[in-house]
Amino acid sequence: MTGSGGLEGRTAVVTGGSRGIGRSIAERLAAEGALVAVHYGNDEAAARATVATIEEAGGQAFAVRALLGADGDVDTLFAGLRAGWGDRPLDILVNNAAFIDYGATIDKATPESYERLFAVNVRAPLFITQRALPLMRDGGRIVNVSSGVTWFATPEIVYAMSKGALNVFTRSLANSQGSRGITVNTVSPGITDTDMNMNWLRDSADAQRSVAAMTALGRHGRPADVADAVVFFASDDARWITGQTLEVNGGLLLGPPGER
Template identity: 60%
Template sequence: MSKLAGRTALVTGGSRGIGRAIAQRLAADGAYVAVHYGRDESAAKETVAAIEREGGRAFAVRAELGVAGDVDTLFAGLEEGLAGRSLDILVNNAGGTMGTGSIDGTTPEEFDRLIALNMRAPFFIIQRALPLLSDGGRIINISSADTRIAITHELAYSMAKGAINVLGRTLAHALGERGITVNTVAPGVTDTEANAWIHSSPEFEALTAAASALNRIGRPSDIADIVAFLASDDARWITGDLIDATGGTFLGPRL
């Protein structure tokens, strides 16, 4: 029997990259998945179609996060799709560096957008989800290896993701009485459309792979498999944890 049969899930940023892999994996495990997207409707439809081709069930939900009214829009679509069912799994995956974030080159407006997307949106999505979330449910937040690696041009993004780490640990403590687990997954460099720069040259690709102890570049499925585990009953005794999902990136110098 599928591990997530009969359960429902919301994956924010579920139309592409890591989010798409998560949505597809949860659906493959039996969950009915709400695939959230911000602007790319065609990508969301492709994700839903791919899930359905494999025998899964999913629907798309549109809401641009980080703007006024974002949570209201998201949950209007989510509740319509769930049709009275509770929510069992919430994956806060949506986010991004937005091409800015350094201490010397970021405007207040850019900073506010980064915080709104990467920190404010997950906070208020969880707040809104809690009445819908079933006891024994799962909250999984996607953070970043940037919180432990000094990436100077992504400082503001790293700050926002650092707040997500704190959010997960504190919520795990607060929600434990309901049997809800809250965990955080921090990917490193992952081979997605947004990270096409990885393949700018064979030399750069090899250098990026070599930063990992496993000597390869991360795949979206690497992250999706971890999320699926945390969403399952197998992870029932894990909460408040931060999982470094980087393949051991920058553990130390190679001799």
């Protein structure tokens, strides 16, 4: 884990920071010098492993548990943050945690699946951000992690709807927080090797070849590909960018495949 130290002295929260894209984001922020709160819901071992990896590389991090979508989730999260870094202000918030229900299609979605998806993917980022803003220094950074399913069709319609809501959240929040110099942007991953996709992608050479064939750069994404874009938005280099959605997908579905 290497970095330039461009975030030295800053604090960061990464929701869903124990695995996959979230873990890569947490590691990269720490490599740049930030003190990182690695949020997790259930997998304490994964969160502690992420913290250990960061510390072994010379970074600073701590784990904080809160089950998003449950009653009191925001209170629990911020109590853990206070315990981890005391009265220090917040500089960077990454709303990364998300849940997908592959059964929540137009014919099989239920009120229960709808409520859970929106509780984790929409309600939690909204109220975490609401609580974070009074603690955030002017010039802070908020990065929301969305999905390519906001612009290409997928059977998992409720998940796509929730991510579409997150994109709208970014634009509205960027406008309202501009007077404080707080930037708000969305990173939208394409098809990426994460636990969310492991059942059909990670263990299937055929699926990997299929994804590669419809991606200009000829492969599926890796968590680090997305993390680097998030850290850019968290940095001073992105000071004049706000309210934007960046598709980080290797050129997914640009058109008929070119010569390989």
